[in-house]
Amino acid sequence: METINAALIEAFGEAPRYRTLAAPQAGGHHELVDVLAVGLHPVTRSIASGQHYASPGALPFVPGMDGVVRRPDGSLAYVGGPGSATLAERTLIDPDDAVPLPADIDPAVAAATMNPAMSSWIALHARVPFAPGQDVLVLGSTGTAGSMAVKVARHLGAGRVVAAGRSRERLEQNLADGADDIVVLSPNTDATAAALAETAANVDVALDYLWGKPAELAVRAIVTARTDHARLLDWVHIGAAAGSTATIDGAALRSNALRISGSGFGSIDMRRANLPGLAAAIASGAVAIRPRIASLRDITAAWGHRDEPGERTVIQP
Structure with missing residues (x-):
């Protein structure tokens, strides 16, 4: 045998x-x-x-x-x-x-990168109608997948990328990786809400790796501060590092063009995800x-x- x-x-x-x-x-x-x-x-x-x-x-x-x-x-x-x-x-x-995969790709690099990068790559290809020039918030940008989301959004032509996370050191790396602005998610919720309102009020897409209380705070701060409440905000729940549930005020949905969706196994038409494009980005080092x-x-x-x-x-x- x-x-x-x-x-x-x-x-x-x-x-x-x-x-x-x-x-x-x-x-x-x-x-x-x-x-x-x-x-x-x-x-x-x-x-x-x-x-x-x-x-x-x-x-x-x-x-x-x-x-x-x-x-x-x-x-x-x-x-x-x-x-x-x-x-x-x-x-x-x-x-x-x-x-x-490209013949010259390093199998180890591809195995390390495809999964963490796929979450944001797929979301921006197959879950929301993202277009180059739109602004993206990455909530939870200091984790591995979140840091990849910063690079992916920049690679796909985002107009602005706002990175939000707890570690200032990792946020500084987000800036080096292409983020335009950073927000420290600190225990001071008032300061955090003010920073999100200032830097991310008019983003088009939020890639959320945290959910839970940080998502509740961020949604409330951002929709309150939007200058055009009819401008679509696609909020994509990808991960639940901060909790599996989040309470969103119904008024936020009724008074804003806020669309909340999830991205994970079962919710994606992989034919729309252009994974060969991601493989090419990995092979190029982007x-x-x-x-x-x-x-x-x-x-x-x-x-x-x-x-x-x-x-x-x-x-x-």
Whole structure:
């Protein structure tokens, strides 16, 4: 029997173990590919924990929700989605879902960057009618995905990019990455609201990685200060780092052209997302995260590593 080495989740809440399993068999519409690099993203860990809405219901299973693979014809591709089982030497893919990658792309950089950058890239392509020249607020810009959102918005031609987060040091890096203005989300809610009203009152799109109380404060401050309340404000809920619920005053919706939507698994038509364009941006260096490479054999130790800002652990079989 042909075998492969893989990571295996044997109990929810525990790190995966390095195991030898029966090799998957290609058949029907599926294609067997070699896995080159897999990012250990927060959502990867969340799905594997059993707490995410996309978590599988049965144990054991091979984790991994995306990765860079080599197809039988030698070409590189990015594959992703819950249940991708990419933390293995080989995996099965649906060729229709494979995103072609440039031949010269660094697989580790692509694996580190595609997932964190996709959240903003997809939102600005497939969730809102974003156009170059429009102004963008990134709420929660000091996390990895939020910092990527600053770069993505700038790369896609935003007129102004406002970055808002708690860490002043990371906000200074946002400025270096293309933000025009920054807002420190401080415990002083009055000062924070005033800063948001001053810098972000007339943005066209808000990419929200925080939700919770920061979203409540930001929505209230911004819609109150808008100079044209009929100007559309697309508020896109992407992450919930500050809480899973937010209370938005109904008056804010009735008295402003405020549209709130979510962007995540199940809400996106990926055909509109132009992921090859993102791959090209990564290959060019316009959008990139530094990979911290670890071996699949060391998956248990790597699983618990806390990445530094601007870094993403990448597993290579």
